[in-house]
Amino acid sequence: QLSVITKQKDKLEGFNLVIEGGNLISSGVIAAERGTVIEVRNIFFNTPARKKFLKTDAVELRHIIDVVTQYALANPSISFSLQHEKHSLLNAPQVQDQRSNIASIYGTQLAKELLEITYKDDHLTLTGFIGKPSQARNDKHQQILFVNNRAVKNVDISNAVHNAYHSMLFHGKYPIFFLSLTLDPFMVDVNVHPQKHEIKIDQIDMVKDVVMDAVNTVLKENNLIPTLNLEFEQPSSFVQKETKYSFEKSKQQVLDVEERNHTESIPTESSESMPPVEVYHDDQGQEVEPTPQIPVKNSLPDMKLFGQMHKTFFIAETEGGAFFIDQHAAHERVMYEQFMVQLLKKQVATQRLLQGGMMDVSPSEKILIDTNKAELEQFGYLLEEFGQTSYVIKTVPSIFGRLQPLDSVKEMISSLEKGNSIMELKETIITRMACRSAVMAGDELTNTWMQSILNELNRCDHPYTCPHGRPTIIKITADELEKKFKRRG
Template sequence: MGNIILLDEHTANKIAAGEVIERPASVVKELIENSIDAGSTRIEVSITDGGLAEITVSDNGFGMDARDAVLALERHATSKISRASDLESIQTLGFRGEALPSIASVSKVNLKTKIKESLSGIELVIEGGKILKESETGCPPGTAIRVSELFYNTPARQKHMKGPAAEAGHISDVVNKFAMGYPNISFQLTSSGRVVLKTSGSGRLLEVIANIYGPNTAKDMLPIDTQNEEGAVFGYLGKPFLTRSGSTHQTIYINGRYIRSRLITKAVENAYHGMLMIARHPVFVINIRTSPEEVDVNVHPAKTEVRLARTGALEEFITRAVKVVLTGNRLIPTGNIGPAKVANVPQESSKQEEWKIPYPQVFPAGRVCEVPLGSEYTPPKEFAAEALPETPGIQVPVEFPDLRPIGQIECTYIVAQGSDGMYLIDQHAAHERILYEKYMEKPDAFIASEQLLFPVTLDLTHREAQLLNDTIIVFTDLGFVVEHFGGESFILRGIPAGAGKDGGKEIFLDLLDYFSQNRYTISNKALREKFLITMACRNAIKANNKLGLPEMESLLAMLAQAEQPYTCPHGRPTMIHFSGYDLEKKFKRVL
């Protein structure tokens, strides 16, 4: 007698449930997908004890008649596809026909549904995958599914659930993702009697973002809406100073389906290159529209992983689209002058107040580094070389604010007047950005070697010495001349031109540390860029350096010509804006 048997349907459903239904949030995800596919404009989710005790998802969609309601509990019964070829152009969120039977096999389910044309609905009571009761009932058009005692018949799975608070958090994340992906649908999430989320269904994505992340986050988001032959990308991008330490605030959709994609995340973050602080990640919500034939969603039962047909073209398109938005907007943080109320829905201020200070008046705040007009002043050597011809005013592109310097605070921050308020500019960060972009235009000019009159001995650890022996050619290409001196010692005989006689050793050791930490993930091009950033930082005008008004004008004029003038290469902001209207409110000139 053979050993292989055909599993019964109940057992097969429980096995499938292990992949499809991992936790209460999986139930909510699958049921919301069904509601969206049913054309719902209102979806309500109610949970008790984090969904471990009970989950109810109700909608106002098409509903089902008695035949379809019973058939929907059969494995691989679906209205989304009818043949294998349909898998090549999936246009719905669900299609596998596994969600309802998987949920029903590991819980107790009450299903009520009604189509618009029917006078009454149908109610099904299911336990462990078996229909215990089928009857007519009165209910509104749409479908309401109540799932109780999840995993009651799989104690091993139930044992590994987190607490109610943690599971409720997972469910909240799921509903938030759907709300941002479908702002035209009204969502409501109620947890143990408390309304956690409620959206209007107005179709305004920024309103949903404000509802979920808060208005202070929403007001620093930029709209993106671009399309070409590759497809379209639309949504909102956080300004470079709006960052998180992880990727939890990065939301990606393809054709309305929430997905996780390292490729698309990388494409977006590449556009932010040079604008972000180290180990920080931008906030964004983007939806990519492309031909369904270009996307394979039949990869995993959870349907959050996809395979793309033309990854290179799509990645390039997304990076280019995001970069156009970032470079086409003023990315200047707004200074906070004391506590301020923020509107529920971010919108442009209707009041644009002009305020002027007679030029050239020195701003008398803090330790002012005043340089009267006509006085002698010698700027630092490396800064003087960058100075532009003195001009009575600064002519700048439209995208960059028209700034007129007034003075300095702490010999570190330039105070400038603009048509829309006051600006504080970090002189070191601004000059660092200017030098970095200049170096990147002709990187080889700054990597020629200069011989040291007095060679420097480098005493390294064994690990550092091994690394340098293996990769010494990399440092040679950057302009360093290094020779092994025996053991863990090396002689530094030459440094890159412009590194400075006293700074060559520090730059070398910094790069060696950086290369050691990122050896297997960094390219030679990235290491060279890191080197140029270090050079720009060292050669930029420092804090506590006194500048005259002509030098301030020159610095701001050069910054206005930069490709990314609003952040230094490390991602720090170069300037902060204080609106004239906010200043007037602070001085009680307006109410």
């Protein structure tokens, strides 16, 4: 049961059309306001059996909201509103730009943090917005894709976007995106799904590569440091809570960290595992601390290092506020990217063990080692046979010198036993190795070492998260601090 009332801008009268069950009931001239009203009633009046297949009212209402939302996002120049039982569910006014359109539907807080993406070549045009890693969700409800202005779902494109974030998201987290892809219509097959929701794309590998590269470029070019909003902090209780941190006055001061030898601060089996440290001297030849200032470079904003807090975080001053850096997450990202570069170039730096590590293996493990010996060597592990059921570990990757060689090799063998090759699991293996060999919470670091970690983090492609997706840096703005100290409203 359908009725349509429409009136053009330059006409004095409108037109009314009523259809029921596919039959024309009435039509003719009618007094009406400018615009079009389409009203549908009793959609199952002549097909009651189909009503039995509906979900609950709440589920069906969400589907309706999704459809209207997609139309509103695709047409920012048109105003959309959705009401249910006299309650407004969606109000998207006419706007001039896509960011304002997203803000009217999903809120200003989300929209202002989104990163704009624009790419064009001879084959396709990609425009829209992607979320920062800190905005990732537990579901895919805010992954909106339009192909030739049609809202669709395409697993290949969604995976390409997700892969661009690969080491910046927690497991089980999904990025937000609102993307519009324009292709030659002959490249798109829309007759895959009865409702045209799913499509197939010709030359999909080329399209996936372009989408992933475009998203990756935007992520590299933007500041992804999350800003902490102190307004959402719970008011402090008068009862002092126990904390796992302790403040040691004898070892730590507000703006200075007592210098100690690296071997005293960080327990390690090899100096090779430490980041490179530059030594500075004054005019008399005495060793001095370098000025704790990150050089103007690529990835990170300028900052001035103050010191270490609770043997877990670095504190640094920056434009408009202060940075808090998680020392473990930052060092983990550095080691992950450095080793990944070495592995891709097949130039993994190794260190020879003076005594070697003896490892007993079972007959099946021996076959796995012999079969995958070349891949193990690419990772920096050189194993030599010592009898029929033993191997000696001769070399290990220099960058992961803090790891126990025996545990690392056994972990790789365990992965091989599950039927995977080492190279197939390189992301997982390197992430785990970087995590275990990085400095830990509780390790006391010198200013020189902290500065070295920050310098190396500044050279990373993705310095804002560890390989697991945890943030390496958060910012507290001076404005937020002034509010907390009641210096401003």
